Amino acid sequence: MFETIVPLLIDGLANAALIFLVAVGLTLVFSVLRVLNVAHGSFYSIGAYAAASLGLWVVGAGLPGWLTFASLPLSAALVAVIVGPLIERTLIRWAYGKSEAVQILVTFGLFLILEDLQRIVFGVDSFYEDTPVQLLGSIEIGGVVYLTYQLVLILLAAALLVGLKLFIGHTRIGKLIAAVVADREISQAMGINTNRVFMIAFSLGVFLAALGGALTVPQAGVSPGLGADTMVLAFAVAAIGGLGKIEGAAVAAVIVALARVLAIYFAPELDAVAPYLVMLLVLLVRPYGLFGSATTRKI
Amino acid sequence: MISYRNILCSAVAAAALLAGPALAEDKPAALGVGVFSFTSGGTAAYGKPGRDAAELMIERINAKGGIGGVPLSATYVDEGQGTEGVIAEYRKLAGDAATEVMIAALSSGNCMALAPVSDQMKVPTVGWNCDTHQLYLKDAHPYFFRPNGNTVPEFVAYAAYLIAVKPDVKRIAIINPDYAFGHDAAKIFTTAIKAFKPDVEVVAELFPKLGAGTYQTEISRLTAARPDVIFSNLWGGDLENFVRQASPRGLFRSSQAVLALGESSMQNVQIPEGVIVGVLGDGWWMSPDAAANPETREFAEAYKAKYGKWPVFPAMKMANSFLYVQAAYDKAMAGNGGKWPSRDEVAAAMKGSEVKTLTGTMQTRADNDGVVDQIIGVTAKADGHDGPVIGDMVRYKGADLMPPAGEDPIAWIGTLSADLPTKLPQPGSYK
Incomplete structure (x- = not known):
């Protein structure tokens, strides 16, 4: 029993960690900006390319290997600082208040542009940089050898969930974001610079997606098409959790990841559809997701 | 005046021009x-x-x-x-x-x-x-x-080689890409193995999607299944990712791996020694021939x-x-x-x-399908080479492993005799 459950749990949580990072960014952007950003998956892959490039440069320059750990959040931060404000101030801002159909078309167009730009900049080759995985080594649990890096990912995602909740609830900018989410018009009337809040929230969403992409590089590398796959999964997770709900994204990520892992263990033919079967079941019972509702808007 | 004959001649000339190629x-x-x-x-x-x-x-x-x-x-x-x-x-x-x-x-x-x-x-x-x-x-x-x-001689060859080097194999696991190539290979390989050794059990059969990127859960599943042999026809970036992720987790130490397209990735990723690899045909540039x-x-x-x-x-x-x-x-x-x-x-x-x-x-052949020999071996170190080479090679004649034209290939594999691997050239015989 122990030998079956432990690998299931570890694999499920390790999977959930990466899914959560990208889905929580999507859900955060939706809750604040009320824009369903189809291009969100591209930020994941751009983060992955940036981390792989920076990591390869660190190794190529003969710098200490532990610097490759620092290169992961650093590359995500660089992507967020450069790409976030640029896109929010141009395309996304233009889409505020427009119908959902227009928003989806605009962000889908952006997704296509970003995918092509990645091909132009990074080419069509795959990139691998696994120094962090090598440095951390492996650990045996329940008769199965795991990468220590997988366990670190679980801890990181948990820390990020707590950190995000603390950020929203206990920092000035977090409270401003929460206020804008609760009521945009009243926030504006009270003097909150909502445009600035939008830009910060969007950039934070980009950072979370890029961080997810960066963290996947040491164990899986990056190749063209990563963004599209991730985007679809992130949407499923965000929908299951309830769009705009951080804790919803976390719970949904665990459910989806466990569904995938269970499928791989017991019904491999259902591996690819497992997340979407879960989504279908949840939305049939709770159309607004596990944590969502038709009227309330809370973050 | 334009005659019927002139029109006909013009039409023939035009048709000839159009049909030039x-x-x-x-x-x-x-x-x-x-x-x-x-x-x-x-x-x-x-x-x-x-x-x-x-x-x-x-x-x-x-x-x-x-x-x-x-x-x-x-x-x-x-x-x-x-x-x-x-x-x-x-x-x-x-x-x-x-x-x-x-x-x-x-x-x-x-x-x-x-x-x-x-x-x-x-x-x-x-x-x-x-x-x-x-x-x-x-x-x-x-x-x-x-x-x-085609896939039949390619994967029957792997089954024959495996039985020759590991006659006591009991439990096999498969991880192939989730499309026709992966499913066909799994069917051919398991049918051949069971023809050669009927008591072999398939303990896990996984088909991750093409381009999956990460295989950590599959690796856990494979490890937990404790197979004697893991067969895979993953290829390209998928194969490289799988090897990169499976090696540090000890998968190639706990089970004998068969990476059917392994040679194509040997210069890109470090495949451990002792893994059975081949070239889906005879196309190894360093083969004796x-x-x-x-x-x-x-x-x-x-x-x-x-x-x-x-x-x-x-x-x-x-x-x-x-x-x-x-x-x-x-x-x-x-x-x-x-x-x-x-x-x-x-x-x-x-x-x-x-x-x-x-x-x-x-x-x-008359049906336009081809017959080529099959070269299989194991990864090995060799002096003067940066990466691994293929050692303990065998070269099976293509015709020996090819079903006759028009015959159901899977049914044909089922008719192969259990002692075929002993009648074929043995591993290490191709030098």
Whole structure:
């Protein structure tokens, strides 16, 4: 029993960690900006390319290997600082208040542009940089050898969930974001610079997606098409959790990841559809997701 | 006054002009070849060497005066765009009289889609890498040739090799890509293994999607299943990712791995020693036969000089396919008094041909499927080489493992006798 459950749990949580990072960014952007950003998956892959490039440069320059750990959040931060404000101030801002159909078309167009730009900049080759995985080594649990890096990912995602909740609830900018989410018009009337809040929230969403992409590089590398796959999964997770709900994204990520892992263990033919079967079941019972509702808007 | 006879003559002349490519004619300025491979995405790790080999072969053939004095001119098509795009590109090229022959495709799915199109447009097409045994099962394809062999001998060969080196195998696990190639290989391999050793049990069968990227859960599942042997026909970036993720987790220490397309990734990722690998045919540039052929050595050195790596087996398959096309044109021209052959004459020359290649021989059967030998071995260290080489090699004769034309291949595998692996050449015998 122990030998079956432990690998299931570890694999499920390790999977959930990466899914959560990208889905929580999507859900955060939706809750604040009320824009369903189809291009969100591209930020994941751009983060992955940036981390792989920076990591390869660190190794190529003969710098200490532990610097490759620092290169992961650093590359995500660089992507967020450069790409976030640029896109929010141009395309996304233009889409505020427009119908959902227009928003989806605009962000889908952006997704296509970003995918092509990645091909132009990074080419069509795959990139691998696994120094962090090598440095951390492996650990045996329940008769199965795991990468220590997988366990670190679980801890990181948990820390990020707590950190995000603390950020929203206990920092000035977090409270401003929460206020804008609760009521945009009243926030504006009270003097909150909502445009600035939008830009910060969007950039934070980009950072979370890029961080997810960066963290996947040491164990899986990056190749063209990563963004599209991730985007679809992130949407499923965000929908299951309830769009705009951080804790919803976390719970949904665990459910989806466990569904995938269970499928791989017991019904491999259902591996690819497992997340979407879960989504279908949840939305049939709770159309607004596990944590969502038709009227309330809370973050 | 325009007579009925004049109209008829004009119509015949116009028809002859329109049907130009189908008739023997003067030599063109260039022989257009459509070359299809994956050159983008994770699959490019496997497809790019094929494209590179095409480029090099064209340079080398043109440097010697081309085919029948006509230089080759290639149009490259990326199969990464998906089957619909591939078909559209094929139709566009086939509609241009300048493109007289196609070397297409890498993917079995694309070959299945292109074979009927090649028949419809009457363009001789060489399936340079695709190897699904289903290609000729239902319909004949008179213009589609697949001289590099099919999945049946490829994966029966692995089963025979495995039984020869590990006769006590009891539990096998499979991790293959989730499309026809992966499922076909699993079916063929397990049917053959059970024919050779009926008490073998399949303890896990996983089919991650093509381009999955991460295999950590699958690796846990495989480890937990405690198989004696793990068989995989993952390829390209998928294979490299799998090896990168499985090695540090000790998967190759706890089970005997069989990586059917392993040689194609040996220069990109560190495959541990002792893993059973092969080349889905005879296309290893360092095999004893290849090493004894000065032309192969020249090609391999030119490839290494141009692309920085030795030619992996997809590159050899592509190079051999160009020799196949060249041989067909030479044969067709020899048969029609030296005139430039039509597409029909080239296709007729391919049928039933036997062509010496850089690594062996390609025989084309009456059904247009090919027969090639199968080379298998294990990864090993060797002095003077940066990475692993293939040791303990065996070279099975293709004909010994090929089901007769028209017979259900899976049913045929089931009839193989349990002692076949002992009757075939033994591992280590190919030196």
